[in-house]
Amino acid sequence: MTTFVNSISGVLIILVMIVVGYVLTKRGWFDAKTPSLIAKLVTQLALPCYMIFTITNRFTAAELGNMLPQLRFPALSMVILLAIAVGVAQVFAVEKQHRGLFISMFFNSNTIFVGLPINQALFGDKSIPYVLVYYMCNTTFFWTIGTYLIQMDGQASPSFDWRDSLRKIFSPPLLGFILGVVLVLLGIHVPDFLMSDLQYLGNLTIPLSMLFIGMAIANAGLSQLRFNKDILLVLGGRFIIAPLLMFLIVSHTPMPTLMKQVFILQSAMPVMTNAPVVAKLYGADADYAAIMVTESTLLTLLVVPILMSLVSLLG
Numbered sequence: 271m272t273t274f275v276n277s278i279s280g281v282l283i284i285l286v287m288i289v290v291g292y293v294l295t296k297r298g299w300f301d302a303k304t305p306s307l308i309a310k311l312v313t314q315l316a317l318p319c320y321m322i323f324t325i326t327n328r329f330t331a332a333e334l335g336n337m338l339p340q341l342r343f344p345a346l347s348m349v350i351l352l353a354i355a356v357g358v359a360q361v362f363a364v365e366k367q368h369r370g371l372f373i374s375m376f377f378n379s380n381t382i383f384v385g386l387p388i389n390q391a392l393f394g395d396k397s398i399p400y401v402l403v404y405y406m407c408n409t410t411f412f413w414t415i416g417t418y419l420i421q422m423d424g425q426a427s428p429s430f431d432w433r434d435s436l437r438k439i440f441s442p443p444l445l446g447f448i449l450g451v452v453l454v455l456l457g458i459h460v461p462d463f464l465m466s467d468l469q470y471l472g473n474l475t476i477p478l479s480m481l482f483i484g485m486a487i488a489n490a491g492l493s494q495l496r497f498n499k500d501i502l503l504v505l506g507g508r509f510i511i512a513p514l515l516m517f518l519i520v521s522h523t524p525m526p527t528l529m530k531q532v533f534i535l536q537s538a539m540p541v542m543t544n545a546p547v548v549a550k551l552y553g554a555d556a557d558y559a560a561i562m563v564t565e566s567t568l569l570t571l572l573v574v575p576i577l578m579s580l581v582s583l584l585g
Contacts, residue, residue: 281574283391287477288571291484300485308482309543312475317382318446320472324398325450326460334451337399340525344407347516347537351377352415354511364500370419371545371554372500375562376507378412379539381405382443383483384570387476388539389532392578400532402447408536409444417548424553483567486543490564501562504541508566509573513538513580521584531581538577540566 294300325334355376358364364372379385381404389397453460460468516537520530541562550556 278575281388281391281571284387284480285571287387287480288484288487291481292488293484294481295485295488305482305485305489308478308485312478312482313382314442316471316474316478317386317443318449319468320398320475321402321443321446322450322453322460323465323468323472324395325447326453327465328395329399329454331455331457334399334454337403337529338451340529341403341407343516343519343523343525344404344533344537345411347512347519347533348377348407348411350515351507351512352411354515355507358503358507362499362503364503367423368500368555368558370422371549371559372504374412374416374419375504375541375545375559375566377512378408378416378542378545379508379512379537380542380563380567381408381536381539383479383543384567385536385539387479388570388574389535390476392535392574393528393532397528397532399447400529401536402443403529404533404536406444406447409441412542412544416542416545420545420548420554421552423549423555482543487564487567490560492564495561495565495568497565500558501565504562505566505569508540509538509569513577517580527584530584534581535574535577538570538573540570 329337352373355373358376359369359372381401385404386398386401389401452458513534516534520533523530541559543563546556546559546563548554549559
């Protein structure tokens with residue numbers, strides 16, 4: 271019962287900030303360029319600082335050495351989810367113009383804008399490195415296989431650009447994570463004044479991320495929300511199949527309990543925020559993707575307390 275109450279409290283922390291972003295957007299505080307600006311502030315400034323500060327301040331070289339090999343578990347779950355998504359798309363005859371988006375949204379999750387704040391609210395800063403381990407795997411899959419699948423729905427013939435994909439995979443947040451790891455492994459001490467700067471800038475990550483989600487929901491419009499076969503299948507993949515699969519994979523491993531809990535929650539996060547952007551870029555159905563992002567994000571706030579009851583069984 272305590273776990274359920276704590277998870278409700280963590281979700282309410284997130285929900286209040288999302289509502290603030292939603293209300294302020296509806297009142298005209300933000301223009302069309304604001305979401306893009308906030309996304310840049312989070313991904314290119316605040317989050318890299320957050321990663322460097324958290325890694326260097328909370329982990330030893332031995333702890334990092336034990337943590338990084340656990341990448342194999344998210345990778346395994348995503349490969350299996352990808353195969354399940356392809357099978358579901360075939361069995362339930364998902365429309366061809368949506369099939370690539372459907373598969374991509376089914377097996378990739380929003381590990382940063384939603385996953386990071388929720389894990390931080392529920393477990394504290396000690397969960398952040400585990401969040402980033404999952405993020406490393408998730409972002410690699412999205413900007414390679416996921417993007418290729420979305421291109422298949424577009425008008426142009428799908429292609430794969432390794433240079434562009436590597437640039438997106440090695441994004442500022444991941445580079446911040448890597449830099450933090452290198453500093454710890456080499457035993458390099460960051461000056462106290464610089465650590466304070468990193469902490470102050472990093473603390474912008476959570477509130478700005480939640481304001482961004484609130485803006486996205488307001489701009490998408492709640493009146494556009496609907497439930498059809500494809501949408502229900504994606505939601506089932508995100509919130510039922512993905513966490514159950516991860517639970518089965520990690521439940522009997524010797525990894526720390528907190529890492530298991532974080533991996534399960536990360537696997538059940540909503541659809542990637544970048545999906546509508548990539549869909550629009552390649553001529554796929556960006557509105558379909560935007561609706562999925564909005565609906566899955568809203569439902570996450572209901573699903574998390576239930577998932578917390580599941581992960582409390584781990585020990």
